[in-house]
Amino acid sequence: DTGVSQDPRHKITKRGQNVTFRCDPISEHNRLYWYRQTLGQGPEFLTYFQNEAQLEKSRLLSDRFSAERPKGSFSTLEIQRTEQGDSAMYLCASSLRQSATNEKLFFGSGTQLSVL
């Protein structure tokens, strides 16, 4: 399978703990996005990378959240001191940017986080 891969698929943690999610994009895709989705809502943009550079962060990305893409390939999203409001599906997407207005995102299946 050469699609976007996310790990783990499910994560249950206690409030106050730190969690880290991993995303492996489609090979050679230079852009990588993180989204968050709560029940009944569409995905909300968190941040994106072009290669290893983090180019934009949403105001939703509080200082407890940090994302990295150190070698321009896989990415990690870490949430420190988790809160119950962090419970959501965290989606990763990748794309090959060929032009600014003709870009397709390919999504992974997401990591479902439950904070108890």
Place this chain on the structure above:
Amino acid sequence: DAKTTQPPSMDCAEGRAANLPCNHSTISGNEYVYWYRQIHSQGPQYIIHGLKNNETNEMASLIITEDRKSSTLILPHATLRDTAVYYCIVRVGYNYGQNFVFGPGTRLSVLP
């Protein structure tokens, strides 16, 4: 905020065409209209996109009005597997950010 409005839900009979509308009255000249769908417990899946001309691929057709203020996604022969939430997205500008903004979408139920 999303720049599109869609009905929250629609039903369609299996085998019939499903026509999903989307309004994007503030679309700019260089912004594309994208459609994605999300089946339960999966990530969104790309369907089709277009600028001003109608587009067709193996999944669907996209009809964009001449003034580009609205569009319709057509699934020509809906099956039960097309039951999903369908998102219409207008790319948020050319130079400002490069992210896709999703609204709540339309929940399409294909009925047997």
